[in-house]
Amino acid sequence: MEKAVLFFDIDGTLLSEVTKEIPDSAVEALRRAKDAGHLLFINTGRTVCSIPAEIRRLPFDGYLCGCGTCIVYHDEILFQRSLSRERGRAVIEKMFECSLGGVAEGPEDVYFPERISRFDKLETTRRYFRAKGMGIECSMERGDFIYDKLFIYADGKSDLGSFLAFIDEDMEAMDRGGNAYEVIQKGYSKATACEFIVEKLGFTKDQAYVFGDSSNDLAMFEYADHAVAMGEHAEVLEPYTEYVTKTVEEDGIFHAMRHYGLI
Structure with a gap:
């Protein structure tokens, strides 16, 4: 499969809101995707200071934080926008x-x-x-x-x-x-963050995959051609969802990445 860029929400997507943990299957899927040459990004409403330690230990290439207001790639801040x-x-x-x-x-x-x-x-x-x-x-x-x-x-x-x-x-x-x-x-969202990285790193939109579950993922679902909704997800995502996977606890991330041949 050609190289892809993957964007993941945290809460309810990677991190279970039931067990408060990241399933081992998700960790394995991320490792395999990284080994296959894909780029991995967190795309979250959380600001950069509140990315959980268990997420930072995973093989992500960068973090898109605060609904598009902070973009970090390999420990370099590429973009930052705070209120005055x-x-x-x-x-x-x-x-x-x-x-x-x-x-x-x-x-x-x-x-x-x-x-x-x-x-x-x-x-x-x-x-x-x-x-x-x-x-x-x-x-x-x-x-x-x-x-x-x-x-x-x-x-x-x-x-x-x-x-x-x-x-x-x-x-x-x-x-x-x-x-x-x-x-x-205004003017910043999870979609603008995806677009920034896709253009900055020379990908096409068809090479981007987004994974999410909640209403604040709507912008990146509207942006992406390949949008994966978790088994439990906000109804507002459905018109823009390409594939519905299993829940976090049922190894949803692993199943979705295998479905697309990313691992």
Whole structure:
């Protein structure tokens, strides 16, 4: 088979949200693909600082992070786009004004509200990152930091509409379900990251394969000719899916890569 470039989401695609582990079969599939000469990339909504250690130990050629706002190839940062400090601070202040919960995700750390919030999902996320040694050094209120994106939470007490209107000039919100929204910079996505790498490394679009499961994978599914949805995936991906594989826990990555003759 000709050389291909493969793009993988992390959560729910490589990393099981049930077992919290990467299946041995996926590790083996990545190793075989690498040995076959294919290039392997993570393409994630996570910012570069929060790529899990177990992912970094795998044979990836690079990391496309923050929904297209940071592109790393062989430890070299090829592209980085953060909000300005002034704009980033204004967005956070508006978030608090509108009674939303949220976490700011930057290239160096993640940033949480100083006080415990009323949003259970936010506090679960806080505990996850603390266990990884992140989100501890400074709070959203006090820190002088830059960030690439936000993850926000709303409820009946929130003025979500005013917040969305405030950010509309340069950011957009992806509905992740359950009153949670991934707020990303306009003009950047998992698709722009794929396109950057395909063009930079001299591939054709037909040589690109994407693997994902959630709504924030939609852009790269719309971009790619070869789009693989995991056995459990967001319905919004279906019109753009070429192949549905098994679930993460059922060795979905291995089966998909074997289906395409990549291994």
